[in-house]
Amino acid sequence: MSNNLARQYDLSRQRREQRDNKQFFNCQTLKFSYNKLFLSFFIFSLLPMASLKAIEPSPTELYKNEKFDQALTIYERENIAKPDNPYTLYNIGNCQFRMNNLSLSLLYYTKAFNLLPRNADIRHNLEFAMNQTGQKLIQDGTPILLHKIFYFFALGELKAMTYILFWILCLLLTVAILKKDIRSKLWPIFIYSIALFAVFFIWGTMRANSRFENAAIIIESDTPILSGPGKNFKTYASLPAGRIVKIADIPGSVYVQIGLPEKGLKGWVEKTDIKRI
Amino acid sequence: MKITTIFLAIFFSLPVLTKAEMKLSASVDKETVAINDTIRLTITIQSSNSVKDPVIPAMKDFNIYSSGQSQNISFINGKFSYSLNFSYVLTPKTLGKAQIPSITVFEGNKQRFTSPIDIEVIKPNANTSANSPAPSTTASAGSLSSIGEKGGSKAAKTRQTINETGASAPKTDKLIFLTAEVNKKSAYVNEQINLSLKFYTALPLINNPQYSPPKLEGFISEDLPPIGNGQVAIDGRLYYYNEIKTALFPMDEGVGIINPAIINAQIQSSRPSADPFDSNFFQHFFSGIRQGENKQVESPRLKVKLLPLPEKGKPDSFNGAVGNYKISAMFEKTEVKAGETINLLLTISGEGNLKTITMPALPEMPNFKIYDTVTSLSMNKTNDIIGGKKVFTNIMMPRISGEYEIKPIKFSFFNPKTKIYNEIETKPLKIKVAKNGAIPPAIDYYQNSTGEYSQIKTISSDIHYILENKRTPSSVKLSRKLASALWLNFAFLLILLASVLFAYINGLRTKNPDMLKSKKAYKKSLKEMSLAANLAREEKYPNAVLLLHNSLNAYLSAKLRNNIGSLTIRKVITEIKQKNPNIESKFTEELKTFSDELEMLRFAPTSINKEKIDTLILKYKEILKFFEKEFKQ
Numbered sequence: 015m016s017n018n019l020a021r022q023y024d025l026s027r028q029r030r031e032q033r034d035n036k037q038f039f040n041c042q043t044l045k046f047s048y049n050k051l052f053l054s055f056f057i058f059s060l061l062p063m064a065s066l067k068a069i070e071p072s073p074t075e076l077y078k079n080e081k082f083d084q085a086l087t088i089y090e091r092e093n094i095a096k097p098d099n100p101y102t103l104y105n106i107g108n109c110q111f112r113m114n115n116l117s118l119s120l121l122y123y124t125k126a127f128n129l130l131p132r133n134a135d136i137r138h139n140l141e142f143a144m145n146q147t148g149q150k151l152i153q154d155g156t157p158i159l160l161h162k163i164f165y166f167f168a169l170g171e172l173k174a175m176t177y178i179l180f181w182i183l184c185l186l187l188t189v190a191i192l193k194k195d196i197r198s199k200l201w202p203i204f205i206y207s208i209a210l211f212a213v214f215f216i217w218g219t220m221r222a223n224s225r226f227e228n229a230a231i232i233i234e235s236d237t238p239i240l241s242g243p244g245k246n247f248k249t250y251a252s253l254p255a256g257r258i259v260k261i262a263d264i265p266g267s268v269y270v271q272i273g274l275p276e277k278g279l280k281g282w283v284e285k286t287d288i289k290r291i
Numbered sequence: 292m293k294i295t296t297i298f299l300a301i302f303f304s305l306p307v308l309t310k311a312e313m314k315l316s317a318s319v320d321k322e323t324v325a326i327n328d329t330i331r332l333t334i335t336i337q338s339s340n341s342v343k344d345p346v347i348p349a350m351k352d353f354n355i356y357s358s359g360q361s362q363n364i365s366f367i368n369g370k371f372s373y374s375l376n377f378s379y380v381l382t383p384k385t386l387g388k389a390q391i392p393s394i395t396v397f398e399g400n401k402q403r404f405t406s407p408i409d410i411e412v413i414k415p416n417a418n419t420s421a422n423s424p425a426p427s428t429t430a431s432a433g434s435l436s437s438i439g440e441k442g443g444s445k446a447a448k449t450r451q452t453i454n455e456t457g458a459s460a461p462k463t464d465k466l467i468f469l470t471a472e473v474n475k476k477s478a479y480v481n482e483q484i485n486l487s488l489k490f491y492t493a494l495p496l497i498n499n500p501q502y503s504p505p506k507l508e509g510f511i512s513e514d515l516p517p518i519g520n521g522q523v524a525i526d527g528r529l530y531y532y533n534e535i536k537t538a539l540f541p542m543d544e545g546v547g548i549i550n551p552a553i554i555n556a557q558i559q560s561s562r563p564s565a566d567p568f569d570s571n572f573f574q575h576f577f578s579g580i581r582q583g584e585n586k587q588v589e590s591p592r593l594k595v596k597l598l599p600l601p602e603k604g605k606p607d608s609f610n611g612a613v614g615n616y617k618i619s620a621m622f623e624k625t626e627v628k629a630g631e632t633i634n635l636l637l638t639i640s641g642e643g644n645l646k647t648i649t650m651p652a653l654p655e656m657p658n659f660k661i662y663d664t665v666t667s668l669s670m671n672k673t674n675d676i677i678g679g680k681k682v683f684t685n686i687m688m689p690r691i692s693g694e695y696e697i698k699p700i701k702f703s704f705f706n707p708k709t710k711i712y713n714e715i716e717t718k719p720l721k722i723k724v725a726k727n728g729a730i731p732p733a734i735d736y737y738q739n740s741t742g743e744y745s746q747i748k749t750i751s752s753d754i755h756y757i758l759e760n761k762r763t764p765s766s767v768k769l770s771r772k773l774a775s776a777l778w779l780n781f782a783f784l785l786i787l788l789a790s791v792l793f794a795y796i797n798g799l800r801t802k803n804p805d806m807l808k809s810k811k812a813y814k815k816s817l818k819e820m821s822l823a824a825n826l827a828r829e830e831k832y833p834n835a836v837l838l839l840h841n842s843l844n845a846y847l848s849a850k851l852r853n854n855i856g857s858l859t860i861r862k863v864i865t866e867i868k869q870k871n872p873n874i875e876s877k878f879t880e881e882l883k884t885f886s887d888e889l890e891m892l893r894f895a896p897t898s899i900n901k902e903k904i905d906t907l908i909l910k911y912k913e914i915l916k917f918f919e920k921e922f923k924q
Contacts (some may be wrong), residue, residue, distance in 0.1 A: 074759045098771060101761035108757050129767055135755040142754050171766060174773035177780060184783035188790040 073105065082112040100129035104136050111143060117256040117289075119143050121231045124258070124291045128226055131165040147256035153276075164220075169227060172218035179211040225258060230272065230288040232257045237288075239281035243269035251279055259283075261290065313338040313398045317405035319381075319391070326386055326412055329516075332379040334405065336396055343397045345377055352389030352412070353381040354499075356535070357514040361669035361679070376669075380516035383412040466493040466528075469554050471505070471590035473539075479598045481613035481644055482707040484539040485515065485675055488552050488590055491523075491530040497583040500556035502535070505590065509547035509597060510539040511644075515675045538677045540644045544599035551589040558586050600705050606714045608651060612704035614643015614678075618651075620700055620717035628725045629692045632662070637700060637717070640680035645670060650683045654698035658724075662686040689724040696721050805852040812849035813919050816842050820908050827904035833896040835904050839911060840889045846915065850922050860886045871921050878917050885910055 073092075076085035086109035092102045107122035123140040130136055141151040152161045167175070186204050190197045221227065233256075238249040253259070253274075262271040262280060270288060273280040314337035324330050332355075334345050347355055361376045383389055391408040474485045490500065519534035541547050600613070616639050623634040639648055650664050663686055670679035689695070699716035706713055773779075800807050819842035826835035847863055848855050851870065855863050863886075864879045888907070892899055 074757065077757050096763055098767055099761070099763040100767065101758040101763075105757045108754060111754055130764060135758060139754045142752065168767065168770065170774045171770040174770035177773055177776070180780060181783045184787045188787050191787075191790045191794045 077105070077109065077112075080112070082109045085109050086113070098129065100126040100133065100136060103129070104133075104139065107139060107143070111139070116143060116146055117231055117233045120147060120256050120258070121233070121289050121291060124226055124229075124231065127165075128291065129168055129170070131168055132162075137165075143256075144258075147254070149256075149258065164217075164224075167217075167221075169218065169221045172214055172221055176211065176214045176218050179207055179214060182207050183211055225260070225275075226291060228261055229258055230261050230270070230290045232259060232283070232287060233289050234287040237283050239272070239279060239283055240269070241281055243271070243282045247282070250281065253283075258291075259288065261288075313396070313401075313403055315396050315403045315405060317391070317394055317408060319408055319410065322409070323411045323413060324383055326383050326414060328383075330381040330383075330410060332381055332391060332408075334377040334379075334394060334396070336375045336377075338375075338398055346395040346397070347379070348392050348394065350381075350392065352384055352410070353391065354384065356380050356382075356516045361667075378516075382520075383410070386412050386414060388412075467491065467556060467558060467586055467588055469552060469588040469590040471549060471552060471593055473549070473593055473595055475595070477596035477598055478541055479613060479705065479707050480541050480544055480600055481611060481647060481705075482541065483614070483642075483644070483677055484510075484541070484595060486512075486537045486539055486549060486593075488535045488537075489532050490534075490554050490556075490588070491525070491532045492556070492558070493528050493530050494558040497557040500554045503553040503555075504535075504537075505552040506550040507539065507547070508550070509542055509545060510549070511542060513538040513540070513644075513670075513672075513677055515672050515677075536675055538672070538675070539595075540647075541595070541597040544597050547595040547597050549593040549595070551592055553587060553589050555585065555587050557583040601710070601712075604712045606701075606703040606712055608701040608714060609703040609705070609712060610649055610651070612639075612643060612648050612702070613707060614641055614704060615706050615708070615713075616641035616643060616648075616702070616704050616715070618700070618702045618715050618717055620720060622720055622722050625721065626723045626725065627689060629689050632686055632688045633722070635685040635687060635697075635720070637683040637685065638680055639683075639702060640678075642676050642678040643704070644677060645679050645681045648681055650685075651700050651702045653685065653700060656687070656695075656697065658689060658691045658693070658695065660688045660690060662688070689722070692724045692726040694721070694723050805849070808849040809852065809922070812846045813915060815849075816846045816911075816915055820911060823904065824908055827901045830901070832899035832901075832904060833893075836889060836892045836896065836899060836907070839904075839907055840893055843886065843889065843911065846918075850918065874921055878914075878921075881910075882914055882918075885914055 070088075071084075073085040073088040076082075076088070086106060089102055089106045089109060092099070093106060096102065103122045103126035107119045107126060109119075110116075110122060111119035120140070120143045123136065123143050126133075126136045127140045137151075144151050152158060183204070186200055186207060190200050190204070232253045235255040236252045237255070239251040239253060240247040240249055257274075259272040259274055262273045268285060269282040270285050271280070271282050272288065314335075316335045318333050318335070320331040320333075330353075336345075344360075357377075357379055360378065381391065389410045389412050391410060393404040393407055396403050396405075468491050470487075470489045470491070472487045472489075474487070475482075478484045486505075488505070490502075515536035515538050519536070520532060522529060522531050524530070539547070539549075618637070618639050620635060620637045623636065627633045635653075637651070639645070639651075645668055650666070653661065665684045665686070667682045667684070668679065670677065672678075697720040699719055701714060701716045703712055703714040705711075819838055823835040823838045823842075826832070826838060844856055847867075851863070851866050853866065855866075858866075860883050864883060867879065867882075868874060885907075892903070892907075
């Protein structure tokens with residue numbers, strides 16, 4: 015009897031185990047199916063993106079095949095995403111140049127130059143575009159080496175260097191105040207730091223007032239310069255497209271006060287006639 | 292440095308030369324001349340400005356013909372010089388004293404004059420005729436010499452001339468006519484052709500005939516001196532003739548045209564049959580003042596076939612030279628320092644139109660910087676063949692020291708006589724270049740893969756290509772972040788200010804430690820009270836009492852800024868009263884009681900318990916509160 019019971023128990027256990035295993039396998043299968051489904055969904059959802067990426071040619075290829083307008087669209091998109099990249103600005107300048115938009119190419123070369131002035135390609139193209147518009151990157155009488163040194167660092171880098179040196183000076187002073195015994199050892203470092211700080215401060219100030227800072231480019235040909243901010247004022251000069259001007263004042267929303275220091279010209283132009291660098 | 296020196300030298304020497312006055316001179320090869328001889332007149336102009344050809348005035352005593360010109364430009368050792376020589380051949384018209392008048396040369400608006408030159412024209416004799424350079428003139432002189440004392444033999448020569456020339460003379464019945472002949476019916480491009488214009492007259496002329504040269508189509512011309520004259524019998528009539536020769540050089544293949552030359556002459560109508568053997572005929576021929584009849588004669592129009600130069604066998608170095616030439620080259624110095632200039636003189640001499648010869652290509656000289664080439668030309672027209680020599684002075688500068696061998700310079704020409712091209716070359720030149728301090732860098736040269744040097748040529752310029760897959764430089768990113776973190780400046784400034792404040796406080800502390808102790812005494816005592824309470828909880832009563840006792844002493848010492856450890860409580864109270872006379876005596880009494888109690892408990896610790904300690908602490912607190920108020924006042 016007990017043997018029968020034991021056999022029945024074994025049988026029922028086997029059945030239960032088989033059922034459980036079946037369920038497990040079913041579950042596993044189901045689970046596997048879900049994973050598969052999810053994976054498929056994920057892959058399929060990525061496919062359009064991947065296919066888009068595959069379809070969209072690189073701007074380099076487009077530029078190489080002289081499809082400058084299409085390359086420009088991509089570079090402009092990249093510029094919106096990363097506005098600090100001087101190479102993208104340079105490439106936009108190249109596209110604009112190839113599309114005969116000389117003033118716009120000059121605008122982007124200048125922007126790129128302001129971010130990375132020591133790059134030889136950027137410098138060359140800026141100089142080339144400036145020459146095309148009758149302007150010179152290096153003014154007559156200025157030694158090239160001096161110009162290159164002056165434009166070695168970007169204004170942002172000069173600012174950063176000035177700040178860092180200011181912080182170093184503050185820390186040095188703090189240590190010198192608190193630790194009298196090492197004050198004499200800190201003295202030479204302090205002198206060097208203050209000299210460097212002065213150099214970078216003056217350099218940065220000069221660069222902040224240089225021709226490419228707080229400047230704009232005339233984008234409309236024969237832009238009239240008015241003697242006041244309004245059409246009622248007399249037009250006393252006109253500027254060709256591509257001319258780099260300093261922005262003196264922005265009094266209203268329509269007119270901008272600009273200046274050409276080397277020509278001694280100052281006046282108002284319509285905001286739409288210029289693009290700020 | 293040397294380049295700069297050279298250009299500075301040129302730059303500064305040119306204005307000096309510009310300001311320097313033009314030098315003009317006229318000279319003759321002889322001052323006494325036989326009537327049948329010629330004089331060579333040379334006008335030399337030294338100027339740095341452009342000058343016009345000399346203006347030859349009308350000469351009553353001479354016939355004048357251009358004999359060519361030569362120029363000489365040199366730049367040697369920093370000195371720049373330029374001179375022009377104009378040569379003329381003069382044939383006298385009359386015997387006796389004659390004069391070459393002033394000749395004018397214009398230099399811009401300014402004009403300069405040569406001095407007049409006196410010439411004595413004498414009858415011909417054996418010596419002068421022997422010295423005569425021109426055979427045609429000799430023939431003419433022979434005819435004139437027949438009227439001289441020693442002219443017997445010459446007269447015979449004249450007759451011979453008459454017979455010889457008479458054989459080839461044109462047949463005509465005209466008394467005055469003009470012929471034109473070329474020595475070749477066809478010629479190669481740039482090959483010399485001689486044009487001979489002969490003016491025949493059987494009549495005496497009243498004055499000088501006016502001659503208009505022929506217009507040439509397809510030629511450039513060069514005068515050939517001197518004029519030939521003589522006499523010839525044509526059809527039994529004796530004619531006197533004057534001959535003008537011109538060398539022509541075809542410019543291009545095709546047909547060259549020599550248009551008619553014109554002579555306007557005034558003939559003596561009353562004496563149509565002048566005796567040619569009259570001793571005064573020559574004088575009458577040129578200088579008669581009698582009334583006469585104007586006569587214009589023209590030469591025939593001539594055509595010459597101009598042949599192209601053959602293509603077969605044309606060397607690569609051929610540059611259009613036709614004739615027969617030699618070439619030589621030499622350095623002015625064989626040793627020079629690097630960075631110094633040296634002249635390479637290349638001379639081409641021979642027969643042909645030297646004016647059209649250009650500088651042959653120099654071999655590759657990578658270690659030499661080559662500046663301008665200046666040219667000087669001297670021409671001769673011996674036997675009616677144009678020739679001479681042309682010297683090209685190449686100014687160059689060795690860049691690097693060493694011993695160099697300059698490869699032969701090749702020059703080729705077409706020889707119309709042999710009808711083949713000849714290629715000639717100079718001998719290799721050697722030069723030793725010593726070291727020098729300042730050597731300009733060879734920036735415009737590069738060495739190619741084969742080791743040869745080539746010059747870099749800039750053809751045009753363009754923008755540079757796009758920059759691919761470049762990320763924003765980290766310096767740009769970092770600097771932008773740092774430059775925008777203006778608040779960090781204030782943070783560092785605050786740290787500095789804090790340190791200043793801390794230093795100030797620290798300074799005060801070190802200056803007056805008693806005052807600091809006095810200020811901290813109350814807080815310290817409060818801490819000690821809590822410590823005493825803890826000790827009491829731990830049943831360490833004597834320690835708690837001792838702590839309170841010491842705390843009181845320390846407090847009072849700090850406040851009174853005097854160590855009271857050795858003083859009695861009475862003396863302490865006296866000092867307190869001295870410091871604060873208005874203090875109420877009940878408080879001083881309380882202090883005394885508290886102090887005594889502590890003293891007593893110190894020495895009788897058995898009677899201490901926790902409550903006692905707590906009471907003492909409370910009492911101590913009250914006393915301190917009171918004294919804090921009192922000491923602040």
